[in-house]
Amino acid sequence: MRLWKRAVAVVLVATAVLVLESWVAHASPALFKNCTYTRTGDGDVRPPYSLAPLLGAVKVTVSTDRGTLELRLDRKNAPCAVHSFTHLALNRYYHETPCRTRAILECGAGQAGFRYPTELTGQEQYRRGVVAVSKDGDGNGGGFFLVHDVHGAPAGTTIIGAVSNGLVLLDQLAADPDRPVRISEVRIG
Structure with a gap:
């Protein structure tokens, strides 16, 4: 019994x-998105794991030879791109890399070693202070940019966040586009 x-x-x-x-x-709701990162053969960084968190924001500090910018990246609309950016930052991909200034401050060292599809919502607005991922052929790569002049921002790129502190510095960098800008470090958290 x-x-x-x-x-x-x-x-x-x-x-x-x-x-x-x-x-x-x-x-x-789902907590992760399954992302597709494709190796390209050029670059030294291995792709991140395919599961990208869908929730929360990421605080990023970009230290340059001209000052510091603080960014807030939002995983909601572009989880794969934010996951890639944080992966590259943690692997020191952006350390000691140049930025070019025109209508945007474009940063990165070229090929990361992988690419992934763009994440567009159809509602992209490239306002001053927006942080987006540079296109690499038919997808996204390792570069990123900060919008200064909305008329010069490239459309069809994945928006990952915005400048949360440092718009005055962004204005100063845009006012002197011939003076080089160099990232010394990108910190997450």
């Missing part, structure tokens, strides 16, 4: 766990 009661208890607990697990899986 005891064995029978144990068997029933085990079956009931197992059923409850399966029902609860199924309910949680369907009731909660």
Whole structure:
């Protein structure tokens, strides 16, 4: 009789766990997006893992030889691009790299070693202070840019965030486009 009661208890607990697990899986939104990063053969950085977080913001500090910019990256609309950016920053890809200034401040050292599809919502607005990923052929690569002049911003690029502190510095950099800008470090957090 005891064995029978144990068997029933085990079956009931197992059923409850399966029902609860199924309910949680369907009731909660996804926490990760499966991204496709394709190796290109050039560049030294391996692609990030394919699972990119969908929630939250990433604080980024970009230290240059002309001052510091603080960025806030939003995973909501471009999780794969934000995941790639943070991966490259943590692997020191942007350290000691140049930036070119025109209507945008474009930074990065060329080929990262992988590319991934653009993440466009159809609602992109390239306002002053927007941070976006530079296109690399038919997808995104390792470069990024900060918009200063909205009329010179390239359309069809993935927006990953905005400048949260440092718009005055961005104005100064844009006012002197012939003076080189060099990133010394990009920190996450």
